[in-house]
Amino acid sequence: MSPYRTLARRLKGERRRVALRSTLVQAVWNYDSLQAIGFGWAILPGLERIRPDVGERAKRLEAHLETFNANPYLASVAMGVALRMEEEIARGAAGAERRLARLLRALRGSLGAIGDDLFWASWRPALGIAAALAALVTGSVWPAVVYVLAWNALAQGVRAAGVRAGFAAGAGVARVLEDPFWAGARRGARRGGAFAAGAAFGAGVAWSASAGGGWGGVAIFFAIVALVWLAGTRVGSRGRLLPPAFAFLVVVVILGAIHHWTGGTLP
C-alpha cells in the first residue's frame, strides 16, 4: 500500500469530522482574522491525530488562527490541504511549514473566486429565479423544498468532497482548482438561470395580458421591467446604486394605486 493510502486510511475518520466542522467555518467571522477561528477549529481533529503532543498541537493551531478567508463551501479544500501538509510538517519535511503558509495564502483568493462565482453569482440566482417562478405559477410549497434540496446537494456535497480532494492533492492542489467540474457547473447553472429568467419574462407578459387589460397590461409589465432595469444601473455623478428593492417598492405603490382607482384589476 502506498504511503498516501496508508495516511488517508489513518485519517479517514478525522477527515469526516473536519468536513462536518467545516459547516461552522464562518461562525466567528470578523474583520480581523476573517474565517481563521472556524478554520482552526475545523482542522483540530486532524491535528489531534497528527500531533499527539498537546503543546506542539497548540503551536500549530495558533499558526492557523492568523487570517483565512475563502468561499464557505470551498474552504474545506484548504482544510484538506492543511491536514496533508501538517502531516508533512510533523514528519519534518524541509520547508513544509513555509510551503503550507504560502499555499493557504494563495488558496484564499482562488477558492474565493471560484466559489463565489459558482455559488453566489451562478447557482443561487439560477435556483432562486426557478423556484420563485415555480412558486408563483403553482402556489405550492414544493418549489421551496426542491430549492433547498438542490442547493444542498451541490453545496454540502462540495464541502464533503473538498476535504478529500484537498487532502489527496496536498501541495498539488492546483489540479483541484483546474478541474473542469467548476467551469461546467457554473456554465450549466448560468444557462439554466437564463432559461428561468426568460420564463419569468414570458410568464410576466402572459399574466399582465390576462389581468383584464390586454395590451395595456403588457405595457405596464414592460414599464416595470424598464424601471427595475434602470434601478440596477449606476445612476448619478457619484455612481451610486439605486437599490432595486426601492424600485420594486415604487412599482408596488403604483400598482396598488392603479388597483385602488380601477376597483380591483390591472388596466
Added chain:
Amino acid sequence: MTGAEAGALTALGALVFLDQWPAVQTMVSRPIVVGPIVGAILGAPADGVLWGAVLESISLAVQPVGAARYPDAALAGLLGTVAALTGAGEGGFPAAWAVSVAVAAGAVGDGVGRFQRRWNGRTAAVVRARVAEGSLAAPGRGIAIALSRGAALGALQTATGLGIIATGGALLAGSPWAGQLDARALQVAAAAMAAVAGVRVLGLGGRRTTAAVLGALAGFALVAWGGTP
C-alpha cells in the same frame, strides 16, 4: 398574532440569522423558504408561498461576495411576509407596507450583522490569546459563544420587528390606502423583478441568449395555456 405565533416567529428569526452566514448556510434563510414557513405559522400557507416568491425576487441580485455589505435577506423575508399577512387582516395597504418593511428590515439586519462581526473580532482575539497559552478548547468555546450571540441577536431583531409591524399595522388600518394589491399584480411585478435580476446577474450571450428566448416562450405558453392559481 398570538403569543405562540410570535414565539415561533422569534425562534425562526434566531434560526435564519444563523443560517444566513454563521452556520451551515443551507439556504433555509432565503425568503423563498422563509415565506412558506411564516405562512404556515400564521395559518396562511398560500399567501406565505406568494410572498416568499415575491421577496425572493427582490433579493436575487444580492451577492455576499467577500466582505461586501448586503441587505439581510432572511430578516427581510421573515418580517416582510409577516407584514403582508397580518396587514391584510387589518385592512392596511399590505403590499406596499410589506415591501417597505422588507426593505427596512434588510437594511437593519445588515447593520446587526456587521455589529455581530465586530463583536466576533473581540471573541477571536480572546480565542487566539487562550490558544497561545496552550488551551485547545478555546476555539470551540469561541464558536459556541459567537453562535449563541448570533441566535440571541436574530431573536431580538425579529421580536423588535414584530412589535414595529404590530404598531404600524394598527396605525395603517382604516387609512385611505385601505384595500390590497391582488395576487396577479404581485405575480406580474415579481416576474419582472426575477427576469431583470436574472439577466443582470447571469448575463446573456451565446447559448444563454438561446436559453432565455426558449424560456420566454415556455413561460408564456405555460401561463397562457396552462392556467395558474
